[in-house]
Amino acid sequence: MLRDLLRPKRRVHAHCDIPCGIYDPQQARIEAESCYKIIEKYNGSDDELLRARCIDIKEQRAELTKHHIDVLWHDYFKPEHLEKFPNLHEVCWKASKAASKVKQTSDIAAAQELLSLIDQIDGMWKATGGPEKTRLQAVAA
């Protein structure tokens, strides 16, 4: 009774976007592979309708790639990882930019460059214990 009387009606939020702590560069890699394949299809086709769809889908996938790269960069990597890999910021920055480039062009070399940068991020993720720390090792069915 007294408790109800004293209970505040105003709620304030010590807010957190609930970081689930699950990270894997493969998420970015799969979207980037999609871009790569779509660019191949685009360049190998005369079908205007297919080519228009390719551009549309490629833009979506490139945006997703960029999002996944940014999440790794902003949320997964920590200052101690930067000490271990002083080029971490540069690689993530370049990868993010490469994703933008893939969004803009139909140049297969751009998609290749994006994949290679994601693989560099993957290397840093693995070397900092990412697979053990940020993926579930086993989930009971």
Add this chain to the structure above:
Amino acid sequence: MSTERGHRRPLSSFVLRGAALGAGLAAVAFARRWLDVVEVQGGSMAPTLLAGEWLIVESRTYTRRQPRVGEIVLAADPREPERELIKRVASLDPFARTLELRGDTPEASTDSRAFGSIPMQDVRWRVVGRYWPARRIGPIEALPG
């Protein structure tokens, strides 16, 4: 037989008590303009403040001076203005009149690192104390800035 309990009090006693009660209620009603109570939700201010705790906040201090680094304040979430955040002031920019907010558990806090700095004038309420749970009753001190 007259007992202490049954003794009739003079009318003035009731008037005085009534006046005191009325003044008390008026004071509470008046104070509510700058004094309020809030419930904490979420864990980004742990271990200082835990989810479910009840706090006393006041809004007079910041009409007289700027917030200071280390104080725990309320501010509208820039990304969702109807949501009110509770965070600690991490830094101030007196020229731009902005400040940065941080949770006491930075790894589980969405704060100025995500939404940037916020205008000082948007921070009106300061946390002064906790009144629930009973075993954690007491003033909430600002950390030295």
